[in-house]
Amino acid sequence: MTSLATPAHRSAGTSYVERPSTRRLLTAAALAGPFFFTSVIAQMLTRDGFELRVHPISQLSTGDLGWIQMATFVVAGAGVIALAVARRRLVRDGTGRRLVPLFTGIFGAGLVLAGLFVMDPEYGFPAGTPEGPAVGMSWHSIVHSAAAATAFTALAGACIVLVVRSVRRRAIVPAVGNLVVAIILLLPMSSTEASLQIAFNGVVAFTWTTVHALRLRRLA
Template identity: 55%
Template sequence: MTAVVTTSGPIAHIRTGTRALLIAGAWAGPFFVVSSLLQMLARDGFDLRRHALSQLAVGHLGWLQVATFTLTGLGIVALAVGLWRTLATGAGRRTVPLFTGVFGAGLVLAGLFPPDAENGFPAGTPGGPVAAMSWHAVVHATAAVLAFTALAVACAAHTIRSARRRAVAAAVLSGIVTVVLLLPPAPAYTGIQLAVTGLISFAWTTALALSALAARTAR
């Protein structure tokens, strides 16, 4: 049976299963961070100064990072569905969950189509970038760009929503995340920049999920 609660506050349309969706979204980010960190420590030749985290999807243990991207993306999609069910009227009601969902879908796609082996990783790979990107690396890169651009849109929409609700802290933090996501790449520090951007992004999605859970519980 489905229970529906409508309110004029920030949370509405509470249904059975929504809590589980939000919990999945809350765990998605920490799961990605912990899994990637453990793989970084375990994989020979991986250097964050030279390699993006997505390169962990290459090699004989690459399936671990493929699974990490896929499960994390599905968790973010679950968060998006939970937000779609719970966000009430107001600015960003549909924009935030919609573009959060695109972010999650982009992570799944990026995981299923890994990048090329290059810059000496996995161990035994020639140093330097590949002469020409493979088709699956092009799909990976395109999916990643679309994913984080979509998240920037979701963050910007949440900034506006929070500002209109006079939630100053949420507006400021979401605004900062938006700026970070839109920063141009620094070629000399690409791996580190992508890792920091990912960490901040997943901190934001986790905070969003926890905030929705707390508001839902309070009603």
Template identity: 55%
Template sequence: MTTNSAPRLAHREISALPRSTRPLLLAGAFAGPLFYLSALVQMLTRPGFDIRIHPLSQLSTGDLGWIQILTFVLVGLGLICLAVGHRRVVTDGLGRAAIPVLITISGAGFIAAGLFPQDPANGFPLGVADGPAAEPTWHAVIHMAAAIVAFTALAVAAVIALIRAVRERRAVAAIGSGIVAIALLAPVAPDIASIQVAITGLFAFGWCTATAISLLKSPRVSR
């Protein structure tokens, strides 16, 4: 009787998750790839853009800036979806509440970074004078602050995930979260700032995608 009751209990636990959980996690998994696919297409098609000089955020400027603005907003919404899915799947242990909150903060930060765009500068978009903007606009200041908050929140989430993985003796997950945390918390070198931030984003979104995929493999979701 005990042997037969365990699967029934597990089935009830799995069935308790709303059907929307899987789509939420998929949205979180695709948030990062969407950001970099959009950025890559724009980098190759928008004249004058140079990643060595211009941060990806500067794609939000000019007549086609709405594409990058929309990208930021969609990515932010994707991270919020990941946070909701994470909260549903992970119901115990370290970080069960903190990690979803931090991912939500990050998602809100990316949405704000999209709604408050960076300033044109350094010859982009075409027609803008070379050199940095004389003085940052208020929306550029909000953009930078929102981006810092978004990346910092993910860094803290990665640190918590690292500690959880160490406690659970999951070496690969611990190493991955540790590398991501270091990459996100590393100081930005002014001479290579635009390239470094782009690479930092790869680590950040890669961690989010890996987290979403891991949750999708959970028996509570996959069965």
């Protein structure tokens, strides 16, 4: 059953709607980023041959232990989808009430797809892989790359919508914060430091989802 939020949950002309399960969804969303990077850092420190300057995080999905990173992508993506569902429930008016959860959900779905379809082994990882790039790009690596690119672009889209929403509400700090996140995620990929840029983009993206989830949780 859906109930109207109390007046304390209203701000700047925006109304919110809460459901009993919404706080659980937002808790899962807030934990998605910390979970993702805890798993990634643990793998980086324990898997032979992995070097972040050379190998993107997605490369951890390859090899005998690749299932760990595959599951990490899927679980984190599910957490982001939970954020999209919770925001759709809570925010019922104002600019972007439909677009923000849509774009956020696409980001989450892209992470899930990136987990289900893995990159090709290359540049000496996992151990025993020849040095240098993979010879040809497999179909599953193409799906992975397309899913990841779509995911980050969608999150940038959500941030741009929130910039417009914040400007209309004269909320300067959220407007600037979302604009910075959007710009970072839309920057062209570096030809020499791509793996580091991908990792940084991931930190920015999951920081955004965590902060956004915690902010919404105060309204749920």
